[in-house]
Amino acid sequence: xxxxxxxxxxxxxxxxxxxxxxxxxxxxxxxxxxxxxxxxxxxxxxxxxxxxxxxxxxxxxxxxxxxxxxxxxxxxxxxxxxxxxxxxxxxxxxxxxxxxxxxxxxxxxxxxxxxxxxxxxxxxxxxxxxxxxxxxxxxxxxxxxxxxxxxxxxxxxxxxxxxxxxxxxxxxxxxxxxxxxxxxxxxxxxxxxxxxxxxxxxxxxxxxxxxxxxxxxxxxxxxxxxxxxxxxxxxxxxxxxxxxxxxxxxxxxxxxxxxxxxxxxxxxxxxxxxxxxxxxxxxxxxxxxxxxxxxxxxxxxxxxxx
Amino acid sequence: xxxxxxxxxxxxxxxxxxxxxxxxxxxxxxxxxxxxxxxxxxxxxxxxxxxxxxxxxxxxxxxxxxxxxxxxxxxxxxxxxxxxxxxxxxxxxxxxxxxxxxxxxxxxxxxxxxxxxxxxxxxxxxxxxxxxxxxxxxxxxxxxxxxxxxxxxxxxxxxxxxxxxxxxxxxxxxxxxxxxxxxxxxxxxxxxxxxxxxxxxxxxxxxxxxxxxxxxxxxxxxxxxxxxxxxxxxxxxxxxxxxxxxxxxxxxxxxxxxxxxxxxxxxxxxxxxxxxx
Numbered sequence: 361x362x363x364x365x366x367x368x369x370x371x372x373x374x375x376x377x378x379x380x381x382x383x384x385x386x387x388x389x390x391x392x393x394x395x396x397x398x399x400x401x402x403x404x405x406x407x408x409x410x411x412x413x414x415x416x417x418x419x420x421x422x423x424x425x426x427x428x429x430x431x432x433x434x435x436x437x438x439x440x441x442x443x444x445x446x447x448x449x450x451x452x453x454x455x456x457x458x459x460x461x462x463x464x465x466x467x468x469x470x471x472x473x474x475x476x477x478x479x480x481x482x483x484x485x486x487x488x489x490x491x492x493x494x495x496x497x498x499x500x501x502x503x504x505x506x507x508x509x510x511x512x513x514x515x516x517x518x519x520x521x522x523x524x525x526x527x528x529x530x531x532x533x534x535x536x537x538x539x540x541x542x543x544x545x546x547x548x549x550x551x552x553x554x555x556x557x558x559x560x561x562x563x564x565x566x567x568x569x570x571x572x573x574x575x576x577x578x579x580x581x582x583x584x585x586x587x588x589x590x591x592x593x594x595x596x597x598x599x600x601x602x603x604x605x606x607x608x609x610x611x612x613x614x615x616x617x618x619x620x621x622x623x624x625x626x627x628x629x630x631x632x633x634x635x636x637x638x639x640x641x642x643x644x645x646x647x648x649x650x651x652x653x654x655x656x657x658x659x660x661x662x663x664x665x666x
Numbered sequence: 667x668x669x670x671x672x673x674x675x676x677x678x679x680x681x682x683x684x685x686x687x688x689x690x691x692x693x694x695x696x697x698x699x700x701x702x703x704x705x706x707x708x709x710x711x712x713x714x715x716x717x718x719x720x721x722x723x724x725x726x727x728x729x730x731x732x733x734x735x736x737x738x739x740x741x742x743x744x745x746x747x748x749x750x751x752x753x754x755x756x757x758x759x760x761x762x763x764x765x766x767x768x769x770x771x772x773x774x775x776x777x778x779x780x781x782x783x784x785x786x787x788x789x790x791x792x793x794x795x796x797x798x799x800x801x802x803x804x805x806x807x808x809x810x811x812x813x814x815x816x817x818x819x820x821x822x823x824x825x826x827x828x829x830x831x832x833x834x835x836x837x838x839x840x841x842x843x844x845x846x847x848x849x850x851x852x853x854x855x856x857x858x859x860x861x862x863x864x865x866x867x868x869x870x871x872x873x874x875x876x877x878x879x880x881x882x883x884x885x886x887x888x889x890x891x892x893x894x895x896x897x898x899x900x901x902x903x904x905x906x907x908x909x910x911x912x913x914x915x916x917x918x919x920x921x922x923x924x925x926x927x928x929x930x931x932x933x934x935x936x937x938x939x940x941x942x943x
Contacts, residue, residue, distance in 0.1 A: 377800070401800050404835070412789040412827035419793020422772070422779055423801070427793075442783060443824070447790065451772045451780050 361520040361556075362460060364496040366391035368503040369428065373399055379507060380420050382406060384413045384431040386460075411440040417455045418447035426454055426507055428517075432466070433459025433475030437482060437516060448514035449485040455514050456506050457482075462492065462518035463606035464635065464649040465556060471639045474649075475518075480611025482516035483584045490583040491537070492518035494558035495527045498581055501535035509537070518583075520556040527558055527579075538582045540590030546574035550598040552591070554580045554613060557606040557650070563657045564604065568664070580613055588620055595626040602664060603632040606650065610637065633660050676720035681884035684719070685711045686942045688743035689911050691756075693934050695739070696925040699760045702768060705909035705921035707739035709881075710814055710845040713904055714740040716887040717812045717843070718748060727809045729778050729794055733787020734816035734845060735769035736922075741776070742766060750776040785822025787813050788842065792828050795840040795899075808839045815842055818850035821859060826872070832899040833873025841891055842874075842901040845881065847908035851922050865903055874901050881906035912937055 370391045373379040381395060382404045396403040406413045410431065417427040429436055436459045437444060448455050459475055466473035482490050489512070493499040499519070506515060533541035540552075549568055553561035558579055565577040578594055580587065595601055595617070603614045614632035621630050633655055640652040650656065689708055696702050714730075714737070722728040732741045742759070745751035751766075752775070758764025765774055769782030779790050791813035798809035819825055832840055846865065848855045855862055866876040875895055879886040881904025894900045908922070909915025912934040915926075926934055 380796075401796075401804075404796070404831075406827065406831055409827035409831065411785075411824035412792070412831055415786055415789020415824065415828060416793035416796070416831065418779070419790035419795075420797050421793075422790065423794050423797035425797050443786065443789075446780065446783050447786060 361493065361496050361499045361524050362522055363390045364499045365458070365503050365519065366395060368500050369507070370395045370398070372504070372507050373402065376426070376507060377402070378424065378426040380404065380417070380425050380427040382413050382417050382420075382427055382429050384408060384410050384435060386431050410435050411443050414440040414443035414455075414457070415447055418443070418451065418453055421453035421455050422451070428456045428458055430458040431460065432473060433462045433478055433518065434473055436460075437475065437478055441481070444514070445485050449487045452487045452513040454509075454512050456517050457514065458517045458519055460519050461521050462555065463557065464653070465521050465646050467646045467649040468643050470643070471641070476606075476635050477608045477611070478516070478518060479583050479607050479613070483611060487513040488584065489513065489515045490518065491515055491581055492555040492583060493581055494553070494555055494579045495524050497526055497528045498535055498579070502581065505537055518555060524556055525559060527562055535581070538585050538587055540578055540580045540587040540594065543577045543579060544575070546576040548574045548598060549600045549602065550576040550578060550594050551602045551604065552578045552580060552594060552613070552617065553604040554583065555606055557604055557655070560650070560655065560657055561604045564602065564660050564664075567657065567661055571665070583613060586616055591617055591620050592624045595621050595624060595628055595630070598628055600629045600664075601631070602660070603630070604655070604660065605632070605634045606655070607634055608637055609634045631664060676716070676888050678885035678888070681712065681715050681719060683942070684747065685715050685884075686911070686938055688715070688740065688747070689938055690935065691743045691746075692739045693926070693931055693938075695756065695759050697928070697931055700925055701923045702739055702760070702925055703736040703923060704739065704925065705915045706734065706736045706816070708910045708912065708915070709847045709906045709908045710734065710737045711740050711910070712882045712884045713814055713843045713845060713887060713906075714744050716884045717814075718744045720884070720888045721812060721841075721891055722810070729798070729809060729811045731779050731781070731787050731791050731794070731811065731813045732770055733781055733791070733813050734784070734819060735781030737814065737816070737845065738768070738770045741770065745776040784816065784819035785824040787819075788815065788825045788828035789831070791840060791842070792832050792835070792837060795832070795837040796835060799837065799839055810839050810841060813840070813842050815844050816850075817844060817846045817848060817855045817862070817865075820844065820865070821862070829869065829872050829874065837899045838896055840899045842899070844901060844903045845906050846903050847906040849908040849917065849919060849922070851919065853919060869901050874899050876901050876903060878903040878905065880904075882910055911941060
């Protein structure tokens, strides 16, 4: 996903002098390296100085540029939070704050590198939008939109790391900012997710299909503004809805889906699966850390199958 | 030396008259609100005036950023005087029907960035200077960015991050002006952090060109900035007096925020008249 993002920006930067990449000591490998070589005046490495990364992006945007602040999610959003809020949110500037490894993807690096509350934190800022692509294809669509959109304010762009499988295909709904999309459509059960954990959601959907259910798989790549109408429609159309989210229980997709369900008096069964409101002290693969939070295909299926 | 100043008609005597007028205008407004950071504005009055009337080119290609947002009354009065900020807006300062508050808001006439939380201006100024330099293709004609900092906000780590970055990027179109009145809310900067000084050595170590002047001497401010070597980002350390121009405000922390009462207001006007004469 990282490389896709850099490749798209590199391609667009040739014709768009407004694109700047401001990184905080992240290795400019792959396409990021090409961008740096070809557009050195528009590639800024601030070093280990995330507050100035955001402030510099604000200054660039105040002069009409379209900067991308780029580092690991905890350092792009949490460390310089007040800069994100004041410089980007309050001034409503078109800066994209890229958070690499949102959730618990940095599974061997420990809790200091987990952005498990990022959607809640970014979402609390007025003017801030949030996009979390589920695969490299969505990341490409979203990156293109971020550069080419007219006006608009700041966006928190929650990213994976590398090696994410492609989950979208020719039958998927087209990507549109602020719109929930179906990757496949069924009639009984809907699995709703976003971001990298959509891979697990797809596995759950596959298993339930094998059980004989007609299963929809939908992704809510734009967490803010949330597609309330799209979620309401999904809740109405299915007898059972399963939300799978790599985020703390508060402030993410799961509680907001429950709120919408209440507001529309939804009649479906609604199960939500999120990270725990805990710091887990263990290491291993991404799947290992998700499992420590209670998120695995088997556990979700065990709950759903009853 | 490169030509940097837009006006070669800058007249320090006129600046002195303007600054007295601006101070009076601030005092007048102070009688409509309980607080407006008068002392911090008086401290950077000559710096602000010299930027707008002396250093910045008249065609709007240069940028002014009040990083010490609580000094915005100095900026508002100048913007009103040059016809950018309508008088009606300044008259409605801090009222429910007005647009101006005690810190500058981006989008208001003449305000290039929202500040108020200290330590934000320097990084935004760096971003602006990069954009201006690239727009000009790296030429010496790039838009200049003038940024007024308080000495208090130099305690913010974010300010040093941006100071370091400005020299790394070789931003010769960036001028910072430190309103060095040696006061912050609770007391003297030199008492809060005795190791704060010497400031010029620290800034030079971070790759900046520095100069130090009396920050209430408009001619000295102008000459120091206009006469800089110009091959590095430049910072002017302006030695100022917080509350400058009103005896009972000078160097007294309570005037960081408070408005004078009626008696104090009349005394302040009398003192300003005396200085002007």
